[in-house]
Amino acid sequence: MSALLRDLESAVGIGGCLWRPEELLPYECDGLTLGSQQAAAVVLPRSREEVQAVVRACRRHRVSFVPRGAGTGLSGGAVAHAAVVIECSRMDRIREVDAVDRVAVVEPGVVNADLSKAVVHLGLHYAPDPSSQLACTLGGNFAENSGGPHTLKYGATSRHVLGLELVLPDGEVVELGSRTGFATGYDLVGAVVGSEGTLGVVTAGTVRLTAIPEAVETLLAIFPDVVSACRAVTGIIRKGLLPAALEIVDQRTIRAVEASVYAAGLPTDAGAVLLVEIDGPAEDLAGQVEAVRGLCASEGASRVDVARDDAERQRFWRARKGAFGAMGRLAPDLYVHDAVVPRARLPEVLDAVCEIGDRYRLKLSNVFHAGDGNLHPNISFDRRDADELARVLAAGEEILRTCVAAGGVITGEHGVGSEKRDFMGLVFSEDDLDAMRRLRSVFDPDAVCNPDKVLPTPHFCAEANPKARGYDRVPFE
C-alpha cells in the first residue's frame, strides 16, 4: 500500500477508503457514460475535519482530488483521472432547520428530496427540483447550480444558497455568505455555486426554504406541432403569467414513450405536448387556468386537459418523466444533452437539432424546459459501438454550435464538466477564459481541485475556435 493510501486511511478510517481496482471501477463514470476515468482512490469522510485531513494528505502527496455526491451529474464532472475522489455521501446530516428564518443548514451529502421531506411538516420545501432530486445531493446541486422543471418560477440553486462552508485546496476552511441572504462585499457564494467543484470542497450550505404553495393546477395541452406549442408558451409569458413549469415534449418523445412500458396514453400523431403547472394561493388559480386554456386553444391546441387530482397530475408528468426511461430502453446508453437558446428561436433550433440527429443516424428525441428555452435532446446509443459513439460526439458538437449560432449557451443546468470543456471557446474569448482562470486561481492556485474540468487548456481552445467571440457580444434574450 502506498504512502498516500496510508495517509488517506488514517484521515477517514479503514472503512472509509476504497482503493482496490474493483472498488474503483464503479466510480469510473457518473451520469454521463461517454467516457471513463480511473481514480487513484475514493474516500468517504464523515466530517469537515476529515475532509480537511484528506485534502492535506492529497497536497502532501501532490495528488489532485475531486468532490463527488451521488454521481448523477450529466457532464462528467465527478470523475477523477488518477486523482482522489472525495465522496460526500456520508456527510448527510441536516444540521439545523430554522422555520422562522426559513433556512436550513445542510451537509453536502443530503439528498435534495430528503431536505424537502424533512421540512414538509413546517409547510416548507426546498424549491430547486432537478429531475434527479430523489437521488442527487445538495453538494452536487451547489456545484452544478442545478435547475429543474420549476426553475422558471423559483430560480436555480444559486437563488437558494445563502452561505457555504468551504474547505479550500490548502485545507483551510472559509465561511462564505450570510444566513440573512445579504452578503457584504463581493458575492463569493455566487462564485462557488456553479463552480463544479473546482474551487474547494463544500462541507455545509445554508439554504433558503420556501413555503409550499397552497394549491397546484396542472394542464396538459396537445398541439399539432412544436411551433404552435412554443407560441403558446410565449403567449403565456407575454400575458404576465408565471407558471411554475412550462415543459414541451416533442413528437419523437411521445412516440418513444407510447411504444414503451411507460405509455401515458398520449396521441402519437400529436406534434407536441405542453405541460403547464401553475401554483400559488388557491383563489388565484382558477383565472390563470382559464387564461392558459384560452391561450393554448387560440394557438391551435386540439385538446387541453386539467388534472382533476394528484393521480392525474402524476399521469400528466409521466409523459415528461417517462421520456428518460423510454429512451433508455432503446439502447444501453443515454446521452442527455443540455443547451439553452432564446425562447423565440426554439422552433427553428429544434428542427435543426432533429435534422442533425437524423443526419448522424441517431435515435434522438427532445424534451425541454420551454419557459427557459432549455433544450434536452436525448440520444440513445451504445458506447461499445465506436462508430456510433463518434457520431454521438459529432452530433453533440453540432447541436452546441447550432444553439450558440442562435444566440444560446452550451449548458443550462448540467454544467460543463469534462463533457463540454473544450467547447467553452464557442461562447467565450481567450480573455474571458483567462479572467475565469484567474478567479479560479484565487481559490486554487495550483489547480488541484477537480482539475481538467470546466476550463480548457489555453492552446486547445484557441486552436479549436480562433474566432471565439466575447460573451458580452452574444445576444441574450
Add this chain to the structure above:
Amino acid sequence: MEVETPRVAENTRPEWEEILEESLACVHCGLCLSACPTYRQTGRETSSPRGRIYLMRAAAQGRIEPDGLLAEEAFLCLGCRACETACPAGVRYGRLVELTRSRVRQRGLLPRVERLLLRQLIPRRARLARAFDGLRALQRTRLDALLGSLLPRRLREARALLPAVPPRGQRGMPPEILAPEGPRRGRVGFLAGCVMSELFADVNAATLRVLSRNGFEVVVPPTQGCCGALQAHAGDANFAAELAAHNARVFEAAGVDAVISNSAGCGAAMRDSAGWLADSGRLLADSGRLLADSGSWLAEHARDVSSFLDEQGWRAPLEPLPLRVCYDDPCHLVHAQGVEAAPRRLLQAIPQLELVPHADPGACCGAAGTYNLTQPEMAGAVLDVKLDSLAAADPDVVATGNPGCMMQLAAGLSRRGLRARVKHPVELLDESSGGNVQGAPLYS
C-alpha cells in the same frame, strides 16, 4: 471531451450473457442510489444497485473476476428491490442479482450450510414440522436460551427473532377445502407457505376465513410445495425453478381462478417464476407442455391476498377496531409486486381504524429472507432506521404482510421496548369481520 476506449477487450463470458444483456438496460442515471438501504448505510457506490450492475457488467465482459468484490456485493444486497421502484429505465435488478448469485462462488462454511437447509429442510414439510417440534421442545424447557448463549453471535440473534412455536395442533397445513359463505364468487387456491404454516398458522386461518367470508371457495392442495423464493434469492436458481414448476402444476390442476398467498415473499416468487422457468426448454413429464408455459400460468394467477380482495371488492361487514395502525410495506409486495394502495385501502375500510403515517414505509426492515443470518450487522443497521421511524409514529399496531418482516419487526420493537404489536393486515380484517367465531382450534 476525451474518450477512452476500454483497455480490456470485451470478452463476454458465455454463462454471463443473460446478465450482460439485462445489465445494458441500466443507463447509469443513479436514481436508484438513495432507494438502496445498503448504499444509504455505507455511502459506497460499490454497495449501490448502479455500482453492482456496473460490476456485473464488468464481470460479464471479463474485466473483473466474478468471485471477488462482486460476489461480496451480490450477497450484501438485501434483495429488497426498492431500486426497481426507483428505476426509470425498468431494469430488472432482482433478476440480475439472483442470476449473479447463481454464478458466483461464496467463501466459507455458512453458504454451504444455508444451501443444505434450503434444499433439504425448508421444502420438506414433514422434516420442517419435526424441526419446529424440536424447537418448541427447546423453547418450553427454556433450554433454547441456554443453548442460545453458546451459539455464535449471528445465530444467537436469529434465535432471538423466533416467536414461540405453537403446539402441533395449531401448526401445519390448513384444511383442504373451505366453502364460501354466501353466494360463491369464485374458487381460489391458497399457498400455505413454509414459515407461515409453522409459525403463523393463525394468520393462514384468518386468511382462509376472510376469503370465505367474501364469497370465495378456498382450495389448499395438500401436494403443494415450497415457492422457491429463498432458494432463488440464495442463487440456487435451478432448484427454485423445479419447486415453482411443481406448484404451477398442482395449482393449475386444482382448477382455480387465482393462487392466493399471504406472504409477500412467496407471492413475488410465484410472480417471478415465469422468468425462472423461461430458460428451461424442458417438457413437463405428465402433460407434454413446456415448463415455461406452466411458469407463466402461475405468474399470471398469483395474487397477494390484499390485492386480490381489493380487486374483487370487499363484501363482508366490518366492525369497528379503534386502533392506530402503521402499515409497513413488505419489499416483496410494494417493490417486487407493485402492490401499495390495496392493503391500505382495505385497512382504511375498517371503522375507527386510523392509519398513521410513518417515515419511509417502503424501506426494507432488514429481514430479507435469510439475510439476518448471513449479514447480521447490515440487517441490524437497516432495522434501526425502521425502528426510529416507527418509534416516532408510536402506533398500537404495525401491520405488514410477510412472515420475515413480521418476525424482524416484532423482535426489533420488543428489543427497543416499544409497545406496538405486529400483525398481518389480514388478521385485522379477520378480527373486524368476525374473527374466529367458532372459537375452535385452528386446524383439527
